[in-house]
Amino acid sequence: MDSIFIGKSANGPEALNLKRANRHGLIAGATGTGKTVTLQGLVEGFSAAGVPSFVADVKGDLSGLAMAGSPQTKTHEIFAGRAAEIGQTDWAYKDNPTQFWDLFGEQGHPIRTTVSEMGPLLLARLMDLNEVQEGVLTIAFHVADKDGLLMLDLDDLQAMLVHCGERAEELTLEYGNISKQSVGSIQRSLLQLRSQGGEHFFGEPALDLLDFIKTDDSGRGVVNILAADKLMASPKLYSTFLLWLLSELFENFPEVGDADKPKLVFFFDEAHLLFNDAPKALLEKIEQVVRLIRSKGIGVYFITQNPIDIPDTVAAQLNNRIQHKLNAFTPRDQQAVKSAAETFRPNPDIDVAQVITELKIGEALVSLLQPDGSPSIVQRTLIKAPASRVGPLTPQERGIMIQTDAIGDKYDDLIDRESAEEILVAKAAQASAAAEEAKAQAVAEKEAALAAKEKAKADAAAAKELARQQAAAAREAAKPSMAEKMVQSAARSAATSVGRQLAGSLGKSLVRGILGSLFK
Known part of the structure; x- marks a missing residue:
């Protein structure tokens, strides 16, 4: 098998060459024109x-790929008639091997990645950050890598932002300004992301991309179906997730060049959401x-209502094109019709711009790469009927499929191992304990110093009192006793009496001497 039958035109069967299927493609058309049936048949x-x-x-409704269609459905007559009309003699109802996925883990196995794997660019897009805030977020990632801190979930990111805010003065000198206002703004965006269910997307076990690249026992490729109906309520989460997935496939898959067939084909419905308000760096x-x-063997197919929703730089890479009817009611519609017509290799027998507005449900203008790599001339084509169910599975059917697929419960239980939040909390606890210990030690040292001071003061007072007492005792010891006092008193009295007598004798002698001298 070297090609996939798409439908039949006036020129004959239109088929997608598998060797050129990795050159990407576009399925476009207004609502209700048959895009889903075309997508289903291609898958x-x-x-x-x-x-x-x-x-x-x-x-x-694409969950119906897991079940075979039924002759009892109201579309059976239409599909059987179309198969007969285009000569599809081997058409029969059949199912496809499927695996169901859901970011919220409700309608399929959870798909998770880590904050570190997502990276600051896509995360900034997811949280709608401006350039300054994105710069702060990038610094947080760099610090986490430098310090060996794993950021697995949003709790880790929040803890890392707080950590950077606390070290703002230090980190600003090394990496650039980190203001508390920017950190606060990012934290608020993080809160909004949580409210949209974004926290379900981050954690472990992280998705192993090899689980997408599987075949069943009969060699059929497994169809991985992402339940995106609830996810669509958060368009930025939806588009960022799918862009992350593409980036991971690109970064992790080896080069294979132009293989005989793709390793994986990626279908991106509501593709305009990927490009709405996307900054230049993201585009x-x-x-x-x-x-x-x-070159990694992966084909990407965008499904959108209006082909001009795809930027020119990306649209230029989409070589396989299936264009359903477009309306031309408004100037923008008319521009889309003209733009779509100009992208096809002209067919002299078809006025493409006119035919685009006249196509019936199930019809499309088709131009596919040929084996030599050139685009085929655009043909008005009746698209083949799908073989699987058109419409959704019941919840019971989906539940059985999820329980019995090859993945099992590998991703169903969340694992919370030690990462940035736990490490930073432990460090903060250690720092707090060390601070408390230092504080207690300081208080103890202060109390010890005060006690020593009080003791020194008391010792000084005691020494002073002792010296006073010793001095008083010395004075007391130096005082004469009563007997000594009586002796001393008697001695003084005797001395006084003798002194008087001597003084009297001396006085008389002196008087006699003076008077004798006068009367000679």
Whole structure:
């Protein structure tokens, strides 16, 4: 099998060459023109060729790929008639091997990644940060890498932002300004992301991309269906997740060049959500991934209502094109019709701009790459009927599929191992304990110093009192006793009496001497 039958035109069968299927594609058309049936038939063709695929199920009806169609459905007559009309003699109802996924873990196995794997660019897009806030977020990632801190979930990111805010003065000198206002703004955006269910997307076990690249026992490619109906309520989460997935496929898959068939085909429904309000840096990343991922053996197919929703730089990479009816009621519609008509290789027998507005349900203008790599001339084509169920599974059917698929319960239980939050909390606890210990030690030292001071003061007072007492005792010891006092008193009295007598004798002698001298 070297091609996938798409439908029949006036020129004959139109088929997608598997060797050129990794050159990407576009399925476009207004609501209700048959895009979903075309997508379903294309996915069935890839599965039959042994090529796994990943499909974003926005409306919930692609889950029918897991079950065979039934002759009892109201569409049976239409599909059987179409198969007969285009000569599809081997058409029969059949199912496809499927795996169901859901970011919220409700309608399929959870898909998770880590904050570190997501990276600051996509995370900034997810949280709608401005350039300054994105710069602060990038610094947080760099510090986490430098310090060996794993950021697995949003709790880790929040703890890391707090950590950077506390070290703002230090980190600003090394990496640039980190203001508390910017950190606060990021924290508020993080809170909004949580409210949208974003926390379900981050954690472990993280998705192993090899679980997408599987075939069943009969060699059919497994169809990975992402339940995106609830996810669509958060368009930024939806688009950022799918862009992350593309980036991971690009970064982790080896180069294979132009293989005989793709390793994986990626279908991106409601593709305009990927490009709405996307900053230039993000658009450049999308363009780079789409341009280079084909060499990894991966084909990317965008499904959108209006082809002009796809930027020119990306649209230029979409070589396989299936264009359903477009309305031309408004100037923008008319521009889309003109733009779509100009992208096809002209067919002299078809006025493409006119035919685009006249196509019936199930019809499309088709131009596919030929084996030599050139685009085929655009043909008005009646698209083949799907073989699987058109419409959603019941909850019971989906539950059985989830329980019995090859993945089992590998991703169903969340694992919370030690990462940035736990490490930073432990460090903060250690720092707090060390601070408390230092504080207690300081208080103890202060009390000890005060006690020593009081003791020194008391010792000084005691020494002073002792000296006073000793001095008083010395004075007391130096005082004469009563007997000594009596002796001393008697001695003084005797001395006084003798002194008087001597003084009297001396006085008389002196008087006699003086008077005698006068009377000679």
